[in-house]
Amino acid sequence: MNKLSDEELINELQQRFSQNKKSLAELTKLTRQLKKVNLKLIEAEKLKTHFLANIRNEMNNPLSSIMGLSRNIHAASYTQPEKIPAMAALIHAEAFDLDFQFRNIFAAAELESGEWPLEIVQTDIVSLVNSLLEMHQHRILSKPLHVQVIQEISSGHVMFQTDPAKLQLVLSNLLANAIEYSHDHGQLKIHIQKENNILSVSIQDFGIGIPPADHEVIFNRFTQLNSGIIKTNHGHGLGLSVTKDLLEILNGQITLLSDTNEGSTFTICVKEFELMHDDFSAHGNEFFFNEQARF
Secondary structure, three states: OOOOOHHHHHHHHHHHHHHHHHHHHHHHHHHHHHHHHHHHHHHHHHHHHHHHHHHHHHHHHHHHHHHHHHHHHHHHHHHOHHHHHHHHHHHHHHHHHHHHHHHHHHHHHHHHHOOOOOOOEEEEHHHHHHHHHHHOHHHHHHOOOEEEEEEOOOOOOOEEEEOHHHHHHHHHHHHHHHHHOOOOOOEEEEEEEEEOOEEEEEEEEOOOOOOHHHOOHHHOOOOOOOOOOOOOOOOOOOHHHHHHHHHHHOOEEEEEEEOOOOOEEEEEEEEOOOOOHHHOOOOOOEEOOOOOOOO
């Protein structure tokens, strides 16, 4: 067996030391990455736990109200029938809020599964916006708010080829947020514009605003800026994340202009889809909204 010279032995030791040093550096780097992943998992678990606790209250409160009010209607039908319309209106408001929350939860589940196909039809955007205002009217009147709709279109209709159900949920979430965070007796502005094949809709409120540092955070799943033990606003932290994900499916994007106490303007820009020949229905494949239109 050949003996190693001192020089060869030193070279061999240096090479092995270098390899061990490299392996140690890679291991240290991997450990740091695992720690970061672990912290993210812990944070995600906290957010989900908070979400489940929050959504329990968000579901229980309207359900309890509906049950209590329906019981009162039954009792009032014999003694105080004049109170029935007001209580029926409250039941509708609570049921609407509950239904709205379920829609976001179901949408989040569909988005997670990755199986929510597009259904592209000709959609009347002005009619869609008016339908949303009608649906949220009880919340608008509760403040009350002055709503102004501005459309840069000469005709009374803005026809656009898109998925109306998904676009409606996007705009409904933005409108609900604008109403929720507006000051009493404030105003909302909705601006509709279509240029070439791009639809732009802005919803502006003049409420409490959002600090610039939180502009990206609010689009994260389960995230709410107002998420302490005592919540002053409704919601479960899904609306804006669902909105952003839906816009990606709709070939769109969302931008935000806001600052503390200066209100917020959310603007969506959506590209129009092309309708294939087979996509036309017997009724011309035009989707109009009216006061009875509900998803």
